[in-house]
Amino acid sequence: MTTAVQFAPSTRTADVTDEDFLADFHHTTVYGATEAGGIDRQAGTPEHGAVRAWFRERAAALGMTVTVDGIGNQYATFTWIDDEPGVLIGSHLDSQPLGGRFDGTYGVIAALHAAARVNDEVRAGRLTPTHNLTVVDWFNEEGARFAPSIMGSSVMVGLLDREKALATTDPAGVTVKEALESIDCLGTDPAPEVAAYAEIHIEQGRILEREQTTVGAVTQSWxxxxxxxxxxxxxxxxxxxxxxxxxxxxxxxxxxxxxxxxxxxxxxxxxxxxxxxxxxxxxxxxxxxxxxxxxxxxxxxxxxxxxxxxxxxxxxxxxxxxxxxxxxxxxxxxxxxDIQHYPVDGVELTEKAAADAGVSCMRIETMAGHDSVAVNRIAPSVMVFIPSVDGVSHCEREFSTDADMVAGVTAFTQIVRRLVTGALDGTTPGEPFAGSDV
The missing domain is CATH 3.30.70.360 (Alpha-Beta Plaits)
Incomplete structure (x- = not known):
C-alpha cells in the first residue's frame, strides 16, 4: 500500500450504538476463526490482512481518513483542526497462534466506536475539541511470528529501527517487509504527531473479576x-x-x-x-x-x-x-x-471517566506488555482494563462478556472526550525502557 491508496471519508452518519459495537466486534472473529472459538491471526498472514482491510473499509464508512506508515501501522483519523497534534487511541488486530478473539481486537473496535461517538458530539456542536482524533491498529504487537513483540509502536516512537524491523524474518525466512507487502499494508504515510494516547484492553488476569470491578486504571507496567x-x-x-x-x-x-x-x-x-x-x-x-x-x-x-x-x-x-x-x-x-509509570493525571482521568459512566473502577498494574508502554515513552498515555473471565488469555478459551465490553466502551468514550479537549496537555510521559531491545 502507498500514500496514493487511501480511503476517503464517507459522509454517512456513524453507527454508535452498543448493538453496532457488538456487531462489529463479533464480526472480526470470522477472520482467522478456529474450531474452538478463538482466532489464529498472526502478523502479516492472509487472515491478518483480511481483518485489516475490513478495518480500513469500516473506518472510511464512519467518516475517517485512513493512512498506513512504513512499518504497517494503520491510522484512521477524524480531522477537525488543521495542523494540530492528535489524540491516538487503539490497539492491535494480530493474535497469538490459536489465540483468543478479545486480546487486542477489543481495543481496536472499542476505540473505533468511541471515536465515532465523539465525532458525532463534535459535529452536533456538543463538544469543542482542541485535538484531532486517530484510531490506530498497530502492526505485530504479539511478536508471535516476528520478534520482538510491540514492533509497530516501538518503531513509531523510535525505540526500534525501522529497517531492522523490516528485515526481521519468521521461522520460514519471510521478512516483515515481504509479509506487509503480501497483505498490502506497507505504506509510506507519516505517523501522526501524538498529543496523548489511550488504550483499552482485556485484563488477561483475574484481579478485576475477583474484585468484581468493571474498569481497571493501570498505574504501571511490570x-x-x-x-x-x-x-x-x-x-x-x-x-x-x-x-x-x-x-x-x-x-x-x-x-x-x-x-x-x-x-x-x-x-x-x-x-x-x-x-x-x-x-x-x-x-x-x-x-x-x-x-x-x-x-x-x-x-x-x-x-x-x-x-x-x-x-x-x-x-x-x-x-x-x-x-x-x-x-x-x-x-x-x-x-x-524497565517499569513504565503511567501519568497520575491519566489514572485520575480514568477514575473520573468511570464515575461519569456509572461503572466501578480500581487501580491496577499490567503484568503483560502493551503498545501503550511504548507510546508512553513519547506521549502521556492512559491504559484501561476490563475483566477477563477466569483470567485466561492467549488461548482459545479467552473470554470477556458483552456487558463488560459495552461498559468499557462507555467509560473509554468519556476518556477520549477529555483527551481531545486537552485533559493531558502539559502532562509528562512515563519513563523509557531500560534497554534498546523491545
Missing part, C-alpha cells in the same frame, strides 16, 4: 526481561549410546524449565511470574540424543529487584547444572523492559 538459553550437549545414537556416555541437551533443558517454574517460591505470591514459552530441540530426530536445545525464559515482576534476584538464582542453577551434566550452557540477557 519489570520484564528474557534470558536466551542455548544448551549444548552432544548428539549420539539413542539406542547404541549407554546412559553414562550421553550428554543429552534435552534432559538438561528440561531441568531448566523446572528451575524457571520453581524460582517463584522465593518471592511474595502473585508478585512475580516466570515461564519458558519457546523451546527448540536439535536435531529433533526420534533416534538421536539431542545435541542442542534453545529456549527463552521470561521473567516479570512488580518490583525490578525481584526479577534481578530471580535471574541471578537461575544463572547460578544453570551454571551448576552445566558442570553436573558435563555440557555447555550459554545464557544471554535479552529484551529488558
Amino acid at each position: 519489570y520484564t526481561q528474557k534470558l536466551l538459553v542455548a544448551v549444548r550437549g552432544e548428539q549420539s545414537h539413542t539406542g547404541a549410546t549407554i546412559m553414562s556416555d550421553r550428554h543429552d541437551a534435552l534432559v538438561a533443558a528440561s531441568r531448566i524449565v523446572l528451575f524457571t517454574e520453581d524460582v517463584v517460591e522465593n518471592f511474595e505470591p502473585e508478585k512475580i511470574v516466570t515461564s519458558v514459552g519457546q523451546f527448540t530441540v536439535h536435531p529433533n530426530s526420534p533416534i538421536v540424543v539431542p545435541r542442542e536445545v534453545d529456549l527463552v525464559i521470561d521473567l516479570r515482576a512488580s518490583k525490578k529487584q525481584d526479577v534481578l534476584d530471580a535471574r541471578d538464582i537461575l544463572r547460578r542453577q544453570i551454571a551448576d547444572l552445566a558442570v553436573e551434566r558435563g555440557i555447555r550452557i550459554d545464557v544471554e540477557d535479552y529484551d529488558i523492559r
